[in-house]
Amino acid sequence: xxxxxxxxxxxxATLAALLAVAPQGMAQPLAGEAPQSRSPASPGQTAxxxxxxxxxxxxxxxxxxxxxxxxxxxxxARAYYEVAKDVRDPRFARRATEIALAARQRTLAxxxxxxxxxxxxxxxxxxxxxxxxxxxxxxxxxxLRADLERALADAAASGPRLGEAFMELNRALASEPDKSxxxxxxxxxxxxxxxxxxAQLAIALAAYNTGLVDFESSTIALQAIDRALALKPGxxxxxxxKVEILSKQSMDRAADYLVEALRTTPDAKPxxxxxxxxxxxxxxxxxASTILQKLLEKDPGNHEYEFGIAMLAMQTxxxxxxxxxxxxxxxxxxxxxxxVESYLAQVxxxxxxxxxxxxRFRAVPDGERGWYAKLRAAAMLGKLxxxxxxxxxxxxxxxxxxxxxxxVQQVTAQLYRDAGNNKAAYDILERALAxxxxxxxxxxxxxxxxxxxxxxDVLEAKLTRLVELKPSSxxxxxxxxxxxxxxxxxxxxxxxxxxxxxxxxxDDPFILDSVGWAQYRLGKLDEAEKYLRQAMEQRPDPEIAAxxxxxxxxxxxxxxxxxxxxxxxxxAPDNAVLLETVRRLxx
Numbered sequence: 301x302x303x304x305x306x307x308x309x310x311x312x313a314t315l316a317a318l319l320a321v322a323p324q325g326m327a328q329p330l331a332g333e334a335p336q337s338r339s340p341a342s343p344g345q346t347a348x349x350x351x352x353x354x355x356x357x358x359x360x361x362x363x364x365x366x367x368x369x370x371x372x373x374x375x376x377a378r379a380y381y382e383v384a385k386d387v388r389d390p391r392f393a394r395r396a397t398e399i400a401l402a403a404r405q406r407t408l409a410x411x412x413x414x415x416x417x418x419x420x421x422x423x424x425x426x427x428x429x430x431x432x433x434x435x436x437x438x439x440x441x442x443x444l445r446a447d448l449e450r451a452l453a454d455a456a457a458s459g460p461r462l463g464e465a466f467m468e469l470n471r472a473l474a475s476e477p478d479k480s481x482x483x484x485x486x487x488x489x490x491x492x493x494x495x496x497x498x499a500q501l502a503i504a505l506a507a508y509n510t511g512l513v514d515f516e517s518s519t520i521a522l523q524a525i526d527r528a529l530a531l532k533p534g535x536x537x538x539x540x541x542k543v544e545i546l547s548k549q550s551m552d553r554a555a556d557y558l559v560e561a562l563r564t565t566p567d568a569k570p571x572x573x574x575x576x577x578x579x580x581x582x583x584x585x586x587x588a589s590t591i592l593q594k595l596l597e598k599d600p601g602n603h604e605y606e607f608g609i610a611m612l613a614m615q616t617x618x619x620x621x622x623x624x625x626x627x628x629x630x631x632x633x634x635x636x637x638x639x640v641e642s643y644l645a646q647v648x649x650x651x652x653x654x655x656x657x658x659x660r661f662r663a664v665p666d667g668e669r670g671w672y673a674k675l676r677a678a679a680m681l682g683k684l685x686x687x688x689x690x691x692x693x694x695x696x697x698x699x700x701x702x703x704x705x706x707x708v709q710q711v712t713a714q715l716y717r718d719a720g721n722n723k724a725a726y727d728i729l730e731r732a733l734a735x736x737x738x739x740x741x742x743x744x745x746x747x748x749x750x751x752x753x754x755x756x757d758v759l760e761a762k763l764t765r766l767v768e769l770k771p772s773s774x775x776x777x778x779x780x781x782x783x784x785x786x787x788x789x790x791x792x793x794x795x796x797x798x799x800x801x802x803x804x805x806x807d808d809p810f811i812l813d814s815v816g817w818a819q820y821r822l823g824k825l826d827e828a829e830k831y832l833r834q835a836m837e838q839r840p841d842p843e844i845a846a847x848x849x850x851x852x853x854x855x856x857x858x859x860x861x862x863x864x865x866x867x868x869x870x871x872a873p874d875n876a877v878l879l880e881t882v883r884r885l886x887x
Contacts, residue, residue, distance in 0.1 A: 357383055371474060373403035381412045390420035397429060406433060448472075448489055456493070466490070466498035470505045479510040483517065500528035501538055508541065512548045521545045536570050543574055551581050569595065576608065583838075585612050603634045614643065623647045638664035642673055649676070654683045671704065675711045682715040690715050706732065706739055713745060722752045740766055744779065756787050767797075774811060777801035782814040791821045809838035817847050825855050842872040846881040853885050862886075 364379030377400035384392035393416035400409035410433045417426035448469070455465035469486060476482045486506040490499035507521035525542045529535060539561050547554040558575045565571065572591055579588035589612040596605040606625055613622035623644065630640045645660035658680040664673035674697055681690035694712050699705045709732035716725040729746040736742060743766045750758035763780035770776045778801040784794030795818040801811045816831030832848040835841075845868040852861040865882050872878060 357386055368399070373399050374405050374408070377403060377405055377408055377412065381408060381415070384412065384415055384419070388419055390416055390423065393419055394423070394426070397426065401429070409433060445485060445488065448485075452489060452493075462493065462496060463498035466493075466496065466502040469502045470509065473506075479506075480517070483507050483510055483520070487520075495531060497528045497532035497535065497538070500524045500531065501541065504528065504538075504541055504545065508545055508548075512545065518545070518549065534565060536568060539571060540574055543578065547578065547581070551578060554578050555582060580612070585616050588612055589616075603629055603632065607634065607640075610643070614647070617650070619647050619651050637667045638669040638673065641665070642669045645673065645676065649680065654680045658684070675707060678711050679714065679718075682718055687715055687719060702736065706736055706741060710741060710745055713749070717749065717752075722749050725749050726753060726755075738765065738769055740769055740773075740776070743769075744776070747779070747783075751783070751787070756783075759783055759787070772804065774801040774804035774808060777804070778808075778811045778814050782817070785814065785818045785821055791818055794818060795822070807838060809835040809841065809844065812838065813841075813844045813847060816851070820847070820851050820854070825851055829855070840868070842868045842875040842878040846875075846878040850881055850885065 360379045360383050364376040364383070367373070367376035367379060377396050380392050380396035380399065384390070384396055393412055396412035397409055397416055400406075400412055410430065413426050413429035413433065416423055417430055420426065452462065452465050452469075455461040469489065470482075473482050473485070483503075483506040486502050490496070490503050493499040501524070503524035504521045507517045507524065510517045512518045512521060522542075522545060525538055525545060528538045529542070532538065539558075543554045543558055546557055555575065555578045558571060558578060562568065562571050562575065572595055576588045576591050579585070579591070589609055592605045592608045592612070596602060596609065599605065607629060610622050610625035610629065613619075613625065626640055626644045626647065629635065630644065634640055641660060641664045645657050645664065648654075648657035648660055658677055661673040661677040661680060664670050675694075678690045678694045678697075681687075681693060691712065694708050694715075697704075697708055699708045709728060713725040713728040713732075716722070716728065726746065726749045729742055729749060733739065733742045733746055743762045747759045747762035747766070750756075750762065760780070760783060763776065763783055766776045767773070767780050777797050781794040781797030781799075781801060784790045784797065786794075788794070795815070798811060798814045798818055802808075802815060805811055812831050812835035816828045816835060819825075819828035819831060828851045829848070832844060832851060835844045836848055845864050849861040849864045852858070852864070865878065868875075868878055869882075
């Protein structure tokens with residue numbers, strides 16, 4: 301038996317709503333629904349009002365359609381119901397009923413169905429729904445396939461709308477939880493239209509939405525997208541979807557395909573932008589920046605390209621270039637919510653200009669970034685040695701939410717950590733945790749300070765509790781696993797936790813570092829080197845370099861270890877882990 305589709309009316313109504321193009325402000329009937337004559341105007345409503353939709357009503361319809369697209373059927377049903385009450389149109393009442401049923405909004409469904417029956421006394425479906433809901437039943441559609449087949453057939457009858465229907469099909473089915481079953485449904489719906497490129501794109505997208513976790517779905521996706529491109533050569537939307545599909549298999553394959561596609565259409569900006577994203581995923585930041593630079597030269601007024609180049613400069617720690625570009629963007633008023641100002645402040649902080657960073661963080665306007673900037677301003681006061689001023693500043697911050705209050709305590713503790721007073725930081729975090737028990741961020745921070753104080757019992761206890769609270773958190777699993785590997789004799793137990801973290805985040809450089817360090821503690825030097833080199837490729841970090849250097853040192857490759865350490869010390873001369881490793885092994 302095929303798996304039943306529980307959200308049948310929602311999918312069918314969504315597809316119909318997305319396809320609805322209302323001539324002269326009039327709503328189209330649902331797909332598969334015969335046009336009906338409008339009901340007579342209600343008392344107090346003129347015939348002209350019944351035949352035309354006001355701007356306010358059109359706005360409500362727009363709200364309903366957008367709500368459907370965004371997966372909020374309850375809001376959509378309410379919008380259609382209110383319109384149906386105002387304009388006395390049974391079609392809107394029917395749409396409100398079906399969407400409310402799919403969204404399990406029983407009260408609203410009953411109200412809408414009652415109105416539907418009142419506006420169209422011949423509507424048997426409306427009477428059935430009213431009777432069923434009053435008796436406690438659940439009237440939902442039983443055949444999604446038939447509803448969608450009818451909607452597509454109606455679209456095919458008008459010619460061009462068939463392609464539009466297939467383009468919206470996956471959005472209509474977005475609420476279906478079983479993506480493999482959805483793929484089979486889309487394949488079945490597309491079967492009568494083998495030469496329609498949008499139908500093939502719909503199959504490819506449905507296959508992509510399964511996650512492409514097996515060979516079959518990957519094969520279906522590639523075959524369908526290749527068929528779509530054969531039917532419609534050079535179709536940018538299909539090319540971009542193929543890039544997404546290929547990237548699931550290999551980012552290099554995706555890049556090669558895009559480069560080849562750009563040979564045919566070298567000026568296609570969407571494809572060039574996609575190549576930028578692929579190069580970033582490959583961590584080939586210089587090439588990504590070069591592409592953006594060429595796009596900027598062709599379109600010098602496009603500040604999005606300029607901002608992208610600035611972000612890549614920050615990624616490569618080219619602070620001077622990033623600052624120059626961000627200052628230009630700030631002069632022309634680019635961005636909102638203080639995005640440019642906050643990045644300028646970050647550049648100043650990264651380059652050790654803490655007075656300037658303080659000034660810039662204070663200049664970030666209120667909002668989401670504004671709150672973060674206030675916290676960073678306190679951190680800058682600490683870096684400038686103005687600890688008492690920083691404490692007063694934090695105490696005066698208007699922290700309202702629980703999250704903000706916790707963040708103030710975290711930053712306060714960090715001030716003391718940076719000043720080398722770990723005991724004071726520990727006390728602050730312990731009091732905060734008593735006020736906000738089991739807060740994950742406080743548990744983690746207290747564990748890290750406990751490690752500095754050699755309170756290994758507290759370190760393990762807090763991280764164990766963190767894993768209990770967040771068993772699927774790669775960050776928490778890695779933290780506890782690394783603790784057991786690095787600070788206890790329970791290396792195998794720690795490695796098992798780290799491997800669970802790696803399964804959740806296979807490319808995380810710090811988890812790869814933990815795996816490598818565990819292999820080193822187990823005496824498996826070649827395995828250790830392999831994982832640590834992967835971690836360094838992902839993120840050249842001084843602590844990862846300390847671990848990799850120690851493995852190389854143990855293997856007798858001491859010149860390589862020294863070179864690695866010295867190169868990292870140039871960028872991080874004060875890193876405690878790196879300095880301790882060098883001193884311990886070279887003294």
